[in-house]
Amino acid sequence: MPAGFPRGREERSFAEKAGRDARAPRDTMKKPAKVINVRERAEGESSFAKDIFAPLAGMRLTMNRMVDNLTGKVNATIRYPEERRAYSDRFRGAHILTAREDGSPRCVACYMCATACPADCIYIEPAEHPDPLIEKYPARFDIDMLRCVFCGFCVDACPEEAIIMSRETEICAYTREETMWDIKRLMSRPELPEFGLGYRPNENLVDSTVKFTPKHKEKRKLAGRVTLKEDVEMIPHVTFDPTKD
Amino acid sequence: MPKFTLNGQEIEAKAGQTIIQAAEDHGVEIPHYCYHPDLPIDGNCRMCLVDVEKMPKLTPACTTLVNEGMVVRSENERVKQAVRGVLEFLLINHPVDCPVCDQAGECRLQDYYMVYGLHTSEISLGMKVRKRKVIDLGPMVVLDQERCVLCSRCIRFFDHVTETGEMQFFGRGDHVAIGTFQDRPLDNPYSGNVVDICPVGALTSRDFRFKCRVWFLHATDSICGGCSTGCAVRIDHRDGAIFRMIPRRNPEVNRSWLCDEGRLSFHELNKTERISRPLMKGRDGVQAPVTWEEAVRSIDARLKEIRAANGAGSILGFASPSATNEGLFLFKRYVGDQLGATQFDFRVDSEDKNVLEEEDQILRHFDKHPNSIGAIKLGLMSKELGGIDGAIEAARAGQIKAGVVIYFPPLVRRPCDEEVEGRVFELIDVLEYSVVLAAHKSEWQTAASVVLPVTPWSEEEGTYTNFEGRVQFAGKAIDAGGDALAVWEAFAMLLHASGAESPWMSAEDVFATLTEHVPAYREVTLDKTRLPGVIVG
Numbered sequence: 001m002p003a004g005f006p007r008g009r010e011e012r013s014f015a016e017k018a019g020r021d022a023r024a025p026r027d028t029m030k031k032p033a034k035v036i037n038v039r040e041r042a043e044g045e046s047s048f049a050k051d052i053f054a055p056l057a058g059m060r061l062t063m064n065r066m067v068d069n070l071t072g073k074v075n076a077t078i079r080y081p082e083e084r085r086a087y088s089d090r091f092r093g094a095h096i097l098t099a100r101e102d103g104s105p106r107c108v109a110c111y112m113c114a115t116a117c118p119a120d121c122i123y124i125e126p127a128e129h130p131d132p133l134i135e136k137y138p139a140r141f142d143i144d145m146l147r148c149v150f151c152g153f154c155v156d157a158c159p160e161e162a163i164i165m166s167r168e169t170e171i172c173a174y175t176r177e178e179t180m181w182d183i184k185r186l187m188s189r190p191e192l193p194e195f196g197l198g199y200r201p202n203e204n205l206v207d208s209t210v211k212f213t214p215k216h217k218e219k220r221k222l223a224g225r226v227t228l229k230e231d232v233e234m235i236p237h238v239t240f241d242p243t244k245d
Numbered sequence: 246m247p248k249f250t251l252n253g254q255e256i257e258a259k260a261g262q263t264i265i266q267a268a269e270d271h272g273v274e275i276p277h278y279c280y281h282p283d284l285p286i287d288g289n290c291r292m293c294l295v296d297v298e299k300m301p302k303l304t305p306a307c308t309t310l311v312n313e314g315m316v317v318r319s320e321n322e323r324v325k326q327a328v329r330g331v332l333e334f335l336l337i338n339h340p341v342d343c344p345v346c347d348q349a350g351e352c353r354l355q356d357y358y359m360v361y362g363l364h365t366s367e368i369s370l371g372m373k374v375r376k377r378k379v380i381d382l383g384p385m386v387v388l389d390q391e392r393c394v395l396c397s398r399c400i401r402f403f404d405h406v407t408e409t410g411e412m413q414f415f416g417r418g419d420h421v422a423i424g425t426f427q428d429r430p431l432d433n434p435y436s437g438n439v440v441d442i443c444p445v446g447a448l449t450s451r452d453f454r455f456k457c458r459v460w461f462l463h464a465t466d467s468i469c470g471g472c473s474t475g476c477a478v479r480i481d482h483r484d485g486a487i488f489r490m491i492p493r494r495n496p497e498v499n500r501s502w503l504c505d506e507g508r509l510s511f512h513e514l515n516k517t518e519r520i521s522r523p524l525m526k527g528r529d530g531v532q533a534p535v536t537w538e539e540a541v542r543s544i545d546a547r548l549k550e551i552r553a554a555n556g557a558g559s560i561l562g563f564a565s566p567s568a569t570n571e572g573l574f575l576f577k578r579y580v581g582d583q584l585g586a587t588q589f590d591f592r593v594d595s596e597d598k599n600v601l602e603e604e605d606q607i608l609r610h611f612d613k614h615p616n617s618i619g620a621i622k623l624g625l626m627s628k629e630l631g632g633i634d635g636a637i638e639a640a641r642a643g644q645i646k647a648g649v650v651i652y653f654p655p656l657v658r659r660p661c662d663e664e665v666e667g668r669v670f671e672l673i674d675v676l677e678y679s680v681v682l683a684a685h686k687s688e689w690q691t692a693a694s695v696v697l698p699v700t701p702w703s704e705e706e707g708t709y710t711n712f713e714g715r716v717q718f719a720g721k722a723i724d725a726g727g728d729a730l731a732v733w734e735a736f737a738m739l740l741h742a743s744g745a746e747s748p749w750m751s752a753e754d755v756f757a758t759l760t761e762h763v764p765a766y767r768e769v770t771l772d773k774t775r776l777p778g779v780i781v782g
Contacts, residue, residue, distance in 0.1 A: 109455070110349075112344070135379060136344075159343070160344060
């Protein structure tokens with residue numbers, strides 16, 4: 001664009017939008033002219049009385065908060081598992097492999113997630129898909145949930161929106177084998193209505209019209225679970241059997 | 246030798262070179278699709294356009310001969326815009342197949358787009374011209390017509406290299422598609438090369454399809470172990486498994502080509518089980534696993550006993566023309582110099598006659614061993630014996646009592662191979678005491694007194710001497726499993742057990758000693774054996 005052409009809202013810098021010249025220093029940054037002897041100033045400002053009574057102001061704050069805690073006015077603890085914290089919309093919990101309309105996985109085994117994964121916990125075995133327009137699908141897709149660091153790089157890397165994350169955090173098992181999730185486990189998610197969808201690339205993939213973003217103080221008082229009805233309807237409970245493709 | 250200026254740098258080109266060739270020689274990469282150093286020049290892709298001073302339009306570097314005093318610019322704004330324009334046109338109808346396309350990571354569309362393009366596409370997916378996908382063109386090649394950028398490299402390959410003319414353009418304009426007539430399969434023995442020269446994922450390898458993403462693979466420069474031509478290859482491997490072989494360009498041996506048999510030859514290594522530990526026949530006649538030290542001491546002692554009882558002429562050294570020069574050199578040193586044997590051979594099937602006989606005019610030879618000439622030059626062919634049949638007769642007659650046999654079955658199988666192995670079985674059976682060095686398990690080894698596991702092709706570095714006497718270095722791609730050692734290591738241990746000097750720590754050391762002692766290899770250093778190799782006397 002030629003210089004001087006009026007630029008749109010997105011292209012002006014923050015300082016320009018704020019209406020000031022960012023290069024001029026603000027008044028608060030100007031230092032006073034005289035030299036201050038910091039020891040003398042400190043000695044002049046303190047006194048014995050101040051030394052006794054100043055901590056009392058701090059103590060008053062502490063006592064107030066203690067009384068609040070004792071009386072139950074302020075309560076940081078929630079009664080888990082009956083009450084749960086509400087996680088944000090983009091929370092990175094357990095992974096989900098999304099499905100096409102016919103129930104087969106959207107994944108085309110391109111290995112972007114396996115390459116991006118910093119923990120090397122994704123193992124994929126590709127296979128030839130009979131439809132030449134799809135061409136490739138994962139015969140095996142294993143995630144080692146114990147090695148996974150839940151960084152979400154796999155979701156970032158996926159070009160097909162095939163892998164997303166939910167807000168499910170309760171991944172426990174009695175044996176190590178149960179923590180190696182295969183494609184069936186990753187696709188069928190009966191816990192989804194309880195926890196809801198989390199980190200996913202495109203909001204339009206799951207059309208949740210109600211966005212639940214609890215305010216800061218409400219988070220602590222929240223009881224009960226977060227259930228989004230829209231989430232339940234959009235991701236069907238599919239079980240994918242690669243042998244029956 | 247015309248001198249010209251390329252991007253401000255004065256360059257001297259060879260007579261008759263085009264700009265792109267001269268630039269390549271001096272390390273300047275000019276983007277191109279249709280140009281290939283071993284195919285006739287076409288000039289249809291328009292990617293190599295460069296700015297030559299005093300020429301009104303940009304000119305393709307692949308068709309323009311270098312003239313004295315030319316001033317060529319390949320990196321100015323005009324050229325970059327032209328390249329970006331060509332890329333835009335190519336990407337209009339190119340399918341968004343990168344997640345499923347095998348070429349991802351080594352695709353020249355991807356690479357040039359990241360350097361020159363980075364434009365946003367103004368074509369939506371629904372507007373793109375659709376063509377046919379996943380067409381089988383024979384057992385080696387899969388065609389995807391949508392991905393083709395119409396560079397015609399494959400057409401020129403089949404027209405000029407194999408002279409079979411199997412591929413051609415069909416249709417006009419937007420709908421031009423590459424293919425064979427009526428989708429007939431490509432049934433010539435060089436069809437795999439077309440996968441290498443295709444710059445995009447239109448022609449992909451059926452053998453390598455979906456096996457591994459290319460950025461996970463490590464590459465090792467090596468020489469094909471399939472026949473005595475000794476084509477330069479690059480072995481792509483990961484985690485101890487070989488995934489594919491790609492030809493390297495050696496203008497003096499194989500240009501840029503590799504035959505299909507050689508391309509698939511690495512599969513042979515995984516077809517049978519490997520010997521994991523040295524086996525020695527005990528008093529009860531049953532082979533039991535032992536350590537290398539025990540085996541080596543026992544072998545040396547026993548062979549010396551036999552020599553003392555029957556003379557050095559009773560020991561046979563039967564080498565393999567598939568072993569490296571290093572392995573064969575130390576084999577000769579131990580069996581010949583140390584033990585004093587005079588009977589040597591390596592011919593299981595008339596390799597000495599076949600080694601020069603060409604199977605076809607392009608690359609292949611009938612001798613399916615990479616190092617027959619190497620064995621001959623190291624003195625491993627006694628005229629008196631006349632191959633394995635002669636050895637068997639001499640053993641039956643009682644003239645030969647013991648033998649040290651190295652045997653690697655050929656990587657390119659032929660129908661006569663079973664019969665050939667049968668002869669090896671006979672030889673081992675007839676010998677009173679036999680030491681066998683092999684990589685893969687086979688029934689004929691049960692008759693041997695000692696079996697030592699050694700590494701075959703690709704598991705140890707070494708040099709091979711091809712049919713014309715060219716020594717070429719082959720790198721080590723994967724690790725040997727189990728207790729297997731390289732052939733040279735096995736004989737270094739035997740020499741040590743025998744009391745001789747054994748100072749070598751690597752194949753390179755052995756090669757250095759080889760060049761000192763074998764007259765034909767004098768003055769050859771390991772560096773000279775890298776591409777394109779050096780012909781020895």
